[in-house]
Amino acid sequence: MKRQAEQQAQQTAAGSAPENLLDDPFPIETVPDGPQSEVQNDRMEWWREARLGLFIHWGPYARPAGEWKGEEIQASYSEHIMLRAKIPAAEYEEMAAGWNPSSFDALKWVRTAKRAGLKYIIFTAKHHDGFAMYDSHVSNYSIVQHAVFRRDPLRELAEACEQEEMVLGIYYSHAMDWHDPDSQGNTWDYPGNIGAYDDVESWVHDPDKRSRFERYLNNKSLPQVRELLTDYGKVGLMWFDCGGKLTREQGEQFLDAVYSLQPDCLVNSRVWKAPLGDYSNTSDNQLTTRTLRQDWENIITLNESWGYKKSDHNWKSPASIIRQMIDVVSKSGNLVINIGPTETGEWDPVSESILLEIGGWLDTYGDSIYGAGASPTAKPSWGRCTAKGNTLYLHVFEGPTDRKLVVPGLKTDVLRAYMLEDGRELKLTRLSEQDLEIELPESVLSEVNEFSKPQVIAVLCSGPIDGNPVGLFDSREGSILELGVFDAEISGAGLKYDTGKKGRDNLLDWTDESAEAVWSVRTLGAADFDVRIEYGSGDAEGGGGTYLVTTGDQSLRAQVQPTGGPYDFREFYVGKLHFPEAGEYLIRLQAERITGQYLMQPRCLKLQR
Structure with a gap:
């Protein structure tokens, strides 16, 4: 009941009427797979x-x-x-x-x-x-x-x-x-x-x-x-x-x-x-x-x-x-x-x-969709992938302007790639042992942009799909990788994912200074990225403190700024991170000091090339 009252108070602060809708007011528990x-x-x-x-x-x-x-x-x-x-x-x-x-x-x-x-x-x-x-x-x-x-x-x-x-x-x-x-x-x-x-x-x-x-x-x-x-x-x-x-x-x-x-x-x-x-x-x-x-x-x-x-x-x-x-x-x-x-x-x-x-x-x-499921490859910045048998399906939500679609983390040899709608063959290029580039027809971009409905590419592999699930930074200038908190692994007493409903795709109850959110990322080479963070925070009696964004021996430090309320999300510049060579890295969002009732309610990190 105390937690419910806190949530209702936050909703009121965010400008919405408090209402528990009985959809299951108890924490959703993740069940270990056996x-x-x-x-x-x-x-x-x-x-x-x-x-x-x-x-x-x-x-x-x-x-x-x-x-x-x-x-x-x-x-x-x-x-x-x-x-x-x-x-x-x-x-x-x-x-x-x-x-x-x-x-x-x-x-x-x-x-x-x-x-x-x-x-x-x-x-x-x-x-x-x-x-x-x-x-x-x-x-x-x-x-x-x-x-x-x-x-x-x-x-x-x-x-x-x-x-x-x-x-x-x-x-x-x-x-x-x-x-x-x-x-x-x-x-x-x-x-x-x-x-x-x-x-x-x-x-x-x-x-x-x-x-x-x-x-x-x-x-x-x-x-x-x-x-x-x-x-x-x-x-x-x-x-x-x-x-x-x-x-x-x-x-x-x-x-x-x-x-x-x-x-x-x-x-x-x-x-x-x-x-x-x-x-x-x-x-x-x-x-x-x-x-x-x-x-x-x-x-x-x-x-x-x-x-x-x-x-x-x-x-x-x-x-x-x-x-x-x-x-x-x-x-x-x-x-x-x-x-x-x-x-x-x-x-x-x-x-x-x-x-x-x-x-x-x-x-x-x-x-x-039917009979399909998760792919062992990485979640791409341009959409989502599903897999069925030896076929990887690429769902293009937002096509790259240069029409070169990078498929991250695909290790299996590819026999062909084609538009699922009409079977048109597409040109393939291997960028690395685990990354593939596909050249899209101009019509794909126009249809995605005009109707906002995903186009689908089928990638037929030579055998069962083998992949690397670690997210890949796009090396093109101006590209942005958004790291949502629901894609992070979190730890620390009390820290939890919010409901995931509209406007609730943030972390909640960050009251433990040892808590953190961690993302795994990968680069194809040395690169520098500007780091921004989006979060909500109340006044001095709400969120407050200092936080760190770290990778390797690099650490960016920033002060939590009030945004008007825990669900009034705003974006702030944090600093620049350098990735010295190709490889996999861990990016950590950590509390340094909590001075309010909670640190903040973060939604995502954004890294821009």
């Missing part, structure tokens, strides 16, 4: 091949669509309207009872998802409001028994998925239920309940709260999970939410329930938190990511809300989502894109057009 069994690899095979999924957030909250009694509710997520507006359960029930989404067409949904290039669907069978979007026999608070609709959307969707050979996944909010008097979250109807933002330690030793919460788990939550896995055919995955609000033992109960009924069904880590589950999840709408474990999933919305919100027009562009997709797959992750259908059961035209534009790109370049 050898996976043949059984586990077989279970994960379809998921690793798919790479792309569709989330569908649909429930009675689509009716008010972010407004209640004529007023917009200040909540980024429309599906949280019951909590944010403190709507009495009886009033919410009345609203849900009149819901009749007569335009719902499961087959159309699935076919549109296929046209968008998405390989699995995750449907919200029950969200935090406690309303079942299927014919539950455990509770009559459902779209079939409570609403006038009287149809079972999940059954129709399961049948459509089977017909179209689409994998069906089911979302179920197992820890949070604002309708149930024994669950968590609703303290305006049930004052003795566990609060929506209360951590486990606040109630686990309270006999009344714990016993009532366990009654909810045993009488509603677990039985509904069992009926979902019994009555709706083969389920590809169960997607749980807010599991960090459970004890580990309670999370394991749900894991055991899934595996006992459908052993091949995958379970995400939010069943509790890592290391439970078959794969890990990032935070909601996390735009800057790190690999969490061998199998992980990034989830984003097309705008801001997950459920339909009529006032939310903050759309992500198709090009930005395509780049996000490529970035995630380049780290061997999956991307799930969310849509929130309207009250009537239709997809709003903007959402559908964005998805279909993404699908059009995938029609041409899907070979570089």
Whole structure:
């Protein structure tokens, strides 16, 4: 709770309304990778091949669509309207009872998802409001028994998925239920309940709260999970939410329930938190990511809300989502894109057009995504690389003006390079034993610059791809290498990566003078670089102190300058570093002295030739 209060204070200082959105307020833990069994690899095979999924957030909250009694509710997520507006359960029930989404067409949904290039669907069978979007026999608070609709959307969707050979996944909010008097979250109807933002330690030793919460788990939550896995055919995955609000033992109960009924069904880590589950999840709408474990999933919305919100027009562009997709797959992750259908059961035209534009790109370049994963080569400054078999795929986000694309860290011999779109052969030159240069056609640069959509080059290697992952400095004059903190390895008590959401791609809680962020870099020869740093810092009561940027026996020292707040990021010149010869170097960002509550919140170092 103390950490949450600090984060909310920082958000207020940054000029945004404090709001904990319940996407998992507990630290995302990185799980050390170990050898996976043949059984586990077989279970994960379809998921690793798919790479792309569709989330569908649909429930009675689509009716008010972010407004209640004529007023917009200040909540980024429309599906949280019951909590944010403190709507009495009886009033919410009345609203849900009149819901009749007569335009719902499961087959159309699935076919549109296929046209968008998405390989699995995750449907919200029950969200935090406690309303079942299927014919539950455990509770009559459902779209079939409570609403006038009287149809079972999940059954129709399961049948459509089977017909179209689409994998069906089911979302179920197992820890949070604002309708149930024994669950968590609703303290305006049930004052003795566990609060929506209360951590486990606040109630686990309270006999009344714990016993009532366990009654909810045993009488509603677990039985509904069992009926979902019994009555709706083969389920590809169960997607749980807010599991960090459970004890580990309670999370394991749900894991055991899934595996006992459908052993091949995958379970995400939010069943509790890592290391439970078959794969890990990032935070909601996390735009800057790190690999969490061998199998992980990034989830984003097309705008801001997950459920339909009529006032939310903050759309992500198709090009930005395509780049996000490529970035995630380049780290061997999956991307799930969310849509929130309207009250009537239709997809709003903007959402559908964005998805279909993404699908059009995938029609041409899907070979570089489906079944692909991380490359052992270095992350390039001009884009991202994915790999599949003996083929390295180069996704060009920003082409060099001289049209000479350097592929860093590729050691394997290359047979040919060609444009994936039309097979045009490209000229190759070896710069070193581990670096390749490809000459791009002029049309590639113009298309990237005009449409901001990546062009893809396929590099066919003579055998399995061998590479060096250490980042390479571009030796051309004026070139800039940006070293983001999410690409650094960090150490020190308390220092952590921020959420990775928009405006949160920085380090957090730098209070330990021994903490540091370290990047590995490589040069092809002697070079000098100007060093700049971007960070946020408050006044004297916020960030403050001195810091060092070092490599080898060189050290640059600078004073932290106030920027107006921890999330008001500004760029400062630090000095010049000299790299005396070709080779690999470590660049360290270190605290020398901390005089404020924290040192600063750095986002990146920028090195310019």
